Amino acid sequence: MLTGSISTKIKFLEEIGAVDKSHSDRTLLDHLLGTYNKLKEWNAPEYLQDAGLFHSVYGTSSFKHQSTNNRDAVRALIGEQAEEIVFMFCSLEEPRTENIRNMQDGQLKADLLLLANANEEDMIEARQDDSLDFYNV
Numbered sequence: 001m002l003t004g005s006i007s008t009k010i011k012f013l014e015e016i017g018a019v020d021k022s023h024s025d026r027t028l029l030d031h032l033l034g035t036y037n038k039l040k041e042w043n044a045p046e047y048l049q050d051a052g053l054f055h056s057v058y059g060t061s062s063f064k065h066q067s068t069n070n071r072d073a074v075r076a077l078i079g080e081q082a083e084e085i086v087f088m089f090c091s092l093e094e095p096r097t098e099n100i101r102n103m104q105d106g107q108l109k110a111d112l113l114l115l116a117n118a119n120e121e122d123m124i125e126a127r128q129d130d131s132l133d134f135y136n137v
Helices: 004-015 028-041 046-054 071-078 080-091 096-101 107-134
Strands: none
Touching (some): 004 046, 004 071, 028 046, 028 107, 046 071, 046 107, 071 080, 096 107
16 A cells, blocks of 8 residues: 555656656556666665656656656655756766766765666566567466
């Protein structure tokens, strides 16, 4: 069962259209939840899990759809630290991981690397699931 906090965040994502927007052959909300769940599975701090849940709401260099530009509303839901990570993640150009590795060492760099890994892992798993579905496995 979802806690009030996570359900409020998901409701916001639904309201900004994450259930209606396609991302990697599923909904954007499915991908955001997949990234969030990956970070949770890896015991990432809660602020980073929240960043995972919102990581592409402002659009990215490869996912051009901007669900919202209301940073204040996102910050109110997930906090300043998580929102800063979301904003930075959305602002990074491709190749994203290489650009993160070129950043100055620190917590933001470490958080962005873990978020980028969770994002990629979720998309890889989704593609593998799609391949297995093709073969009715």
